[in-house]
Amino acid sequence: MSPALLSVEGLRVGFRSADGGMIEAVRGVDFSVAPGEAVGIVGESGSGKSLSMLAVMRLLGAPARATGGRVLFDGEDLLAADEKRMRALRGRDIAMVFQDPQSSLNPALTIGRQITDVVRAHRGVSSAEARRIAAEALERVGIREAGRRLASYPHEFSGGMRQRALIAMAIACRPRLLIADEPTTALDVTVQAQIVDLIAELRRELGLAVVFISHNLQLVAEIVDRVVVMYGGKVVEDGPVEAIERAPRHPYTGLLKACVPSLSGPVGPLTAIEGAPPRLGRLPAGCPFSPRCPDAIESCASEMPALIAEAGHRTACWRPR
Amino acid sequence: MLRLVAGRIVSSIGTLLFVGLALFALTRSGPGSPARIVLGADATVEQIAQFEQAHGLDRSFLSQYAAWLGDVTRGDFGKSFVTGRDVAAEIANALPVTLAIVLFAFLIALVLGIGIGVLSALKPGGAFDRVSRFASVLGLSIPAFWLGIVLIRFLAVDLRLLPPGGYVPLSAGLTLHLQSILMPSLSLAVYYIAVLARMTQASLQETLRGDYVRTARAMGLSSRQVVFYALVNALPPVVNLAALSFGYMFGWALIIEQVFNIPGLSRALLNAISQRDFLLLQGIVFLFTAIFVFANLGADLINRVLDPRQRAAA
Amino acid sequence: MSGLRKALDGLDWSGWLGAGIVGLIVLAAIFAPLIAPYDPLALNIEDRLVAPDASHWLGTDQGGRDVLSRILFGARASLSVGIGAVLIGALIGVSAGIFAAYKGGLGEQVVMRIVDGVASIPLLVWAIAIVGILGVGPLPVGPLLLPNEVKIVVLVGGLFSPVFARVTYAVARRIAGADYVRARFLQGASHWQIVVGDVLPNCLSPIIVQGTLLVAIGIVIEASISFVGLGVQPPQPSWGTMLSDARSAIYSGEWWLPVFPGLAISLTVIGFNLLGDAVRELFDPRSEARTLVA
Numbered sequence: 001m002s003p004a005l006l007s008v009e010g011l012r013v014g015f016r017s018a019d020g021g022m023i024e025a026v027r028g029v030d031f032s033v034a035p036g037e038a039v040g041i042v043g044e045s046g047s048g049k050s051l052s053m054l055a056v057m058r059l060l061g062a063p064a065r066a067t068g069g070r071v072l073f074d075g076e077d078l079l080a081a082d083e084k085r086m087r088a089l090r091g092r093d094i095a096m097v098f099q100d101p102q103s104s105l106n107p108a109l110t111i112g113r114q115i116t117d118v119v120r121a122h123r124g125v126s127s128a129e130a131r132r133i134a135a136e137a138l139e140r141v142g143i144r145e146a147g148r149r150l151a152s153y154p155h156e157f158s159g160g161m162r163q164r165a166l167i168a169m170a171i172a173c174r175p176r177l178l179i180a181d182e183p184t185t186a187l188d189v190t191v192q193a194q195i196v197d198l199i200a201e202l203r204r205e206l207g208l209a210v211v212f213i214s215h216n217l218q219l220v221a222e223i224v225d226r227v228v229v230m231y232g233g234k235v236v237e238d239g240p241v242e243a244i245e246r247a248p249r250h251p252y253t254g255l256l257k258a259c260v261p262s263l264s265g266p267v268g269p270l271t272a273i274e275g276a277p278p279r280l281g282r283l284p285a286g287c288p289f290s291p292r293c294p295d296a297i298e299s300c301a302s303e304m305p306a307l308i309a310e311a312g313h314r315t316a317c318w319r320p321r
Numbered sequence: 322m323l324r325l326v327a328g329r330i331v332s333s334i335g336t337l338l339f340v341g342l343a344l345f346a347l348t349r350s351g352p353g354s355p356a357r358i359v360l361g362a363d364a365t366v367e368q369i370a371q372f373e374q375a376h377g378l379d380r381s382f383l384s385q386y387a388a389w390l391g392d393v394t395r396g397d398f399g400k401s402f403v404t405g406r407d408v409a410a411e412i413a414n415a416l417p418v419t420l421a422i423v424l425f426a427f428l429i430a431l432v433l434g435i436g437i438g439v440l441s442a443l444k445p446g447g448a449f450d451r452v453s454r455f456a457s458v459l460g461l462s463i464p465a466f467w468l469g470i471v472l473i474r475f476l477a478v479d480l481r482l483l484p485p486g487g488y489v490p491l492s493a494g495l496t497l498h499l500q501s502i503l504m505p506s507l508s509l510a511v512y513y514i515a516v517l518a519r520m521t522q523a524s525l526q527e528t529l530r531g532d533y534v535r536t537a538r539a540m541g542l543s544s545r546q547v548v549f550y551a552l553v554n555a556l557p558p559v560v561n562l563a564a565l566s567f568g569y570m571f572g573w574a575l576i577i578e579q580v581f582n583i584p585g586l587s588r589a590l591l592n593a594i595s596q597r598d599f600l601l602l603q604g605i606v607f608l609f610t611a612i613f614v615f616a617n618l619g620a621d622l623i624n625r626v627l628d629p630r631q632r633a634a635a
Numbered sequence: 636m637s638g639l640r641k642a643l644d645g646l647d648w649s650g651w652l653g654a655g656i657v658g659l660i661v662l663a664a665i666f667a668p669l670i671a672p673y674d675p676l677a678l679n680i681e682d683r684l685v686a687p688d689a690s691h692w693l694g695t696d697q698g699g700r701d702v703l704s705r706i707l708f709g710a711r712a713s714l715s716v717g718i719g720a721v722l723i724g725a726l727i728g729v730s731a732g733i734f735a736a737y738k739g740g741l742g743e744q745v746v747m748r749i750v751d752g753v754a755s756i757p758l759l760v761w762a763i764a765i766v767g768i769l770g771v772g773p774l775p776v777g778p779l780l781l782p783n784e785v786k787i788v789v790l791v792g793g794l795f796s797p798v799f800a801r802v803t804y805a806v807a808r809r810i811a812g813a814d815y816v817r818a819r820f821l822q823g824a825s826h827w828q829i830v831v832g833d834v835l836p837n838c839l840s841p842i843i844v845q846g847t848l849l850v851a852i853g854i855v856i857e858a859s860i861s862f863v864g865l866g867v868q869p870p871q872p873s874w875g876t877m878l879s880d881a882r883s884a885i886y887s888g889e890w891w892l893p894v895f896p897g898l899a900i901s902l903t904v905i906g907f908n909l910l911g912d913a914v915r916e917l918f919d920p921r922s923e924a925r926t927l928v929a
Contacts, residue, residue: 462908467897471893572759594768
């Protein structure tokens with residue numbers, strides 16, 4: 001098996017609360033991404049999925065900090081790297097696109113300017129060459145008349161086109177890893193499918209590894225090889241997508257799957273997960289899902305189960321299914 | 322967009338003409354008609370009537386105003402009844418002096434105000450930020466003319482670094498010229514340094530929080546470029562405020578000129594008042610009003626043209 | 636009033652400092668006749684140009700008049716012009732704004748055009764010019780003889796009114812179109828009731844914010860106009876005229892003559908600015924109260 005491209009080991013992210021204490025939002029997360037592999041990270045808001053990847057990119061905003069663990073990219077610990085090194089990596093080896101394409105593009109500069117700035121930051125090419133690369137990137141993400149489009153401003157694009165432009169910016173320098181943080185959540189349903197397909201296609205064409213963050217298991221399952229399920233700042237399940245789909249082992253994953261009504265088959269009552277999302281800082285010592293878990297026993301709340309692997313499928317549960 | 326700009330320009334000119342009419346009415350209706358002033362208190366009624374007819378003062382307000390406007394567009398502000406001198410020439414003598422003070426003050430305010438604001442925003446809560454906020458409150462509150470007096474005392478009288486007053490034109494040498502306008506312009510500028518610094522700081526701090534700044538960082542742009550990305554969006558409201566400030570500065574310059582004995586438009590204006598020379602007064606006030614109106618117009622247009630949201634709506 | 640309680644809770648230390656300063660100065664102005672140690676107009680040539688000492692805390696001027704007493708009485712001129720101008724401006728402006736928003740049609744256009752016109756007038760220049768034209772003598776109005784300051788108050792008040800008019804107009808238009816107001820109107824509330832009950836309370840916060848900051852500006856305007864001799868006329872004390880009289884002292888060393896009046900102005904303005912900023916943070920952090928420049 002080839003060595004992992006990205007290996008997250010025991011990552012912890014915390015932030016200072018209003019009264020001075022430290023609240024942990026990511027509590028010891030481990031997972032890895034092989035070169036060219038597509039991994040989906042699934043969880044509710046507050047599960048720590050976005051924060052984990054922001055920590056990988058060292059883009060955490062001031063109140064939040066990585067407080068422990070290692071993030072190995074190609075063997076190099078990113079948490080120990082200096083800012084200059086990170087700037088060289090960002091946009092060139094690892095790229096990230098975010099949730100809201102509307103606000104993620106600078107309204108005062110043309111699309112072309114924003115992409116060429118990224119290209120020229122990482123490659124010492126002339127501005128003409130940079131424009132050519134930018135146009136090519138726009139073509140690759142499906143924006144027609146790319147040459148002309150370089151002079152457009154973000155407000156002249158539709159939501160889907162803006163997200164495509166952001167993806168073009170991300171892949172212009174041929175990164176090895178693309179992190180997509182809920183790239184479709186802010187878009188119309190029809191456009192969502194297009195963007196997801198685009199990412200899958202780019203992955204095939206460019207041999208990228210992809211980390212796709214989402215709260216929607218169904219969406220993610222379409223294009224990834226593996227799924228990592230997070231809850232309450234921890235990884236609760238991590239396995240091949242077919243296994244997760246067919247036979248999820250953690251109760252939370254199972255419930256997530258059951259929440260989505262199927263279009264075929266009889267119409268029955270909708271499943272919902274009981275209880276409310278966990279409040280950081282008020283988490284049980286054991287499994288964070290225990291308050292809401294239908295299968296929970298006493299020891300679930302007091303002792304955190306370790307991630308036990310079985311044929312490449314890991315689960316953190318005392319009573320896996 | 323072009324139509325919008327043209328519309329605003331026409332609107333401003335219209336406002337100026339209207340306000341000019343009010344000004345005209347005020348000066349013509351003030352106590353003491355020009356006839357009495359020129360001919361003396363014991364002029365007869367016939368003499369007054371003759372005078373007024375000769376100078377077109379017996380026609381209606383509106384027609385007098387129209388005539389005056391016509392002359393003004395040709396650069397003729399009339400000849401003063403009191404001094405006999407050409408009003409336009411007098412204004413032309415005094416204007417460059419006031420302009421020098423205001424322009425230098427404006428430059429100082431722009432550079433220092435925006436500079437301080439940017440530095441403040443880049444390290445929020447830092448030592449520089451806290452000091453500059455405190456200094457801003459002071460700068461906004463200390464009256465410019467008092468600051469002028471204090472500066473004269475310290476820099477001119479005590480330390481003898483600069484002349485205590487008077488004006489040296491540019492033609493006499495750049496250093497001497499700058500020395501004579503440094504204190505007046507600085508006094509004038511301090512308030513606007515504070516205003517612009519505050520605005521820049523608030524605006525930049527806000528734009529730095531924007532998602533597109535996060536994108537720029539995520540793509541590995543240098544910190545200088547990231548600041549530029551934010552600044553492009555942060556500056557329009559600052560530029561707008563600067564344009565407004567330019568207009569306001571002219572008014573306060575009048576007071577500053579008096580503190581430093583500068584022979585600019587304030588001296589001409591106060592002389593016009595004490596000599597009841599209303600034609601001169603009218604000309605000067607109209608000029609100031611025109612400057613103010615166009616400064617406001619500039620601010621408005623800057624807003625419309627530069628603001629990306631407005632551009633999106635256009 | 637829950638609004639008042641919210642106000643009291645929300646002011647931070649700078650707001651309280653501002654409020655404290657303003658309160659002190661207002662009290663000093665009101666009780667000047669009682670607190671001032673000397674008659675501000677009393678000439679006393681023997682004691683002229685005395686440096687600050689035990690009997691004259693802030694020294695005396697060229698005429699032997701006690702500086703402290705003159706400063707206390709000078710507060711009256713500054714505050715009355717500043718506050719008076721804001722009150723007049725608010726009165727005119729708010730009425731105009733509400734009228735325009737409600738009348739609609741031609742009335743609205745005309746009023747807002749006039750507001751635009753007045754807003755296009757450079758305040759200081761015209762104030763100087765108009766007082767110059769009318770003269771600095773007292774103004775006979777019916778049986779009263781109003782001092783020169785009244786002209787300034789009315790003038791500056793009129794020129795302040797566009798600020799209030801625009802704010803009120805914007806709020807009134809927004810409210811007049813709001814669904815809950817339409818509902819009340821359909822239920823039988825009269826226009827007047829809606830204006831007083833819904834429109835005015837919503838205008839109140841931006842008006843208070845702008846008004847406080849404008850008082851600061853009004854005070855500096857009064858001082859500046861008095862400085863050039865067109866404001867408060869001697870022998871009445873005004874901080875501006877005191878500074879004008881003190882100009883020769885720059886060279887001859889009586890530092891207390893220019894320092895104290897200038898400090899008085901600065902302190903008062905700081906007070907109103909801090910208070911205004913704090914109130915703005917409280918009521919209107921985003922802005923219906925845009926940054927105010929003068």
